[in-house]
């Protein structure tokens with residue numbers, strides 16, 4: 001180990017600052033090329049460019065205000081950042097992988113443009129709180145966009161529910177015909193799932209609405225920073241209470257992925273129904289040509305590729321959630337390089353969920369219902385016989401007994417090859433004298449069965465109309481909440 005000691009003069013003779021790594025001072029040798037590209041996040045974190053500039057500008061303004069930076073230096077930096085922002089927007093920014101990530105690329109460019117004074121921007125800041133800030137800004141922006149898309153999808157579901165108010169479809173349990181329901185009722189079930197999804201994203205927004213800058217690398221800063229000023233400028237609702245938490249926290253990213261996973265699960269369930277309903281076996285609906293594809297070999301095919309791919313992409317969205325939970329489970333405080341892995345799952349999930357949400361309204365709106373087939377479907381099965389059991393129970397017969405009586409009636413009909421509509425009053429009467437009434441035949445009609453389910457949230461047309469107006473009100477409540485949250489900055 002005979003390493004010759006260098007003189008101070010030799011150590012000082014190094015590359016000009018702009019070509020060197022920011023940490024170059026402590027190092028003798030250059031980074032291995034493969035290591036450099038392995039470590040780089042630039043290929044994906046360049047998507048944070050605008051958030052990064054926005055954060056840097058707010059930081060710089062605060063440094064001027066608090067007297068940490070001389071105004072003329074600060075102004076120079078701000079102008080440089082504005083130019084860089086335009087370069088980024090125009091696609092002319094010269095990215096350089098040897099500067100690892102977007103943060104160092106912007107800083108390097110700033111120094112290129114305005115000289116060494118650009119190096120003052122990083123005063124009182126670390127990439128650790130810088131990247132945390134960028135991620136907060138990004139997640140908040142994405143939630144706002146998703147909120148708008150979710151609302152549009154909910155609005156389409158409400159419109160469709162209104163449009164199809166009279167249509168009855170078979171309702172299923174175990175994928176076996178169970179009881180008839182209004183198609184609108186079925187659609188509205190998805191409305192309420194999306195309602196909860198939207199609420200979840202809004203909850204997540206509130207927790208993402210914390211400003212981490214000032215945390216420095218982990219322990220805060222010795223400079224007289226005004227963190228509240230930055231939060232105000234960037235419209236954050238509050239500051240972190242603990243600098244170590246501020247730079248280590250990615251709960252808000254994981255929570256976003258969790259919200260997206262739940263939303264994707266709902267959309268995947270709806271997709272599954274569209275796939276089933278549009279199959280020849282069901283033939284309840286036809287998907288529009290604009291949202292289906294054919295087969296390269298079988299000329300008759302019309303494939304529900306979009307709902308299938310939504311179902312498939314849901315797997316990826318779950319995977320991203322699990323990936324990030326796993327990345328974080330063993331991380332000691334504070335920043336660890338592992339955390340750089342937070343970006344691709346976030347970007348991928350957000351892009352995927354937005355692309356799905358953008359497609360769904362058009363897809364749903366263009367669906368054609370096969371009304372004849374639906375009428376036949378609810379006529380040709382036994383899904384109304386629970387009404388008879390309820391009728392007998394209403395007359396004082398214990399429900400268990402009533403169930404048995406009607407069960408035997410169904411057995412008889414099946415053996416005789418009859419459907420409920422074929423049964424006569426006297427055939428019914430043979431199973432119980434109370435069934436000897438015109439009303440009982442009436443009860444077997446799907447329309448009647450649906451109309452009788454008037455409980456709150458039930459499928460009776462009146463109940464569904466009330467549900468619709470509750471849905472509209474619930475949506476407005478979320479609109480108000482979203483507006484408040486998105487324009488917060490209520491420090």
Ligand code: ARG
Pocket residue numbers: 041045101127128131335337339340341
């Ligand atoms: N590219 C890094 C990331 O995304 C930025 C923070 C790096 N900080 C550090 N101390 N190496 O996580």
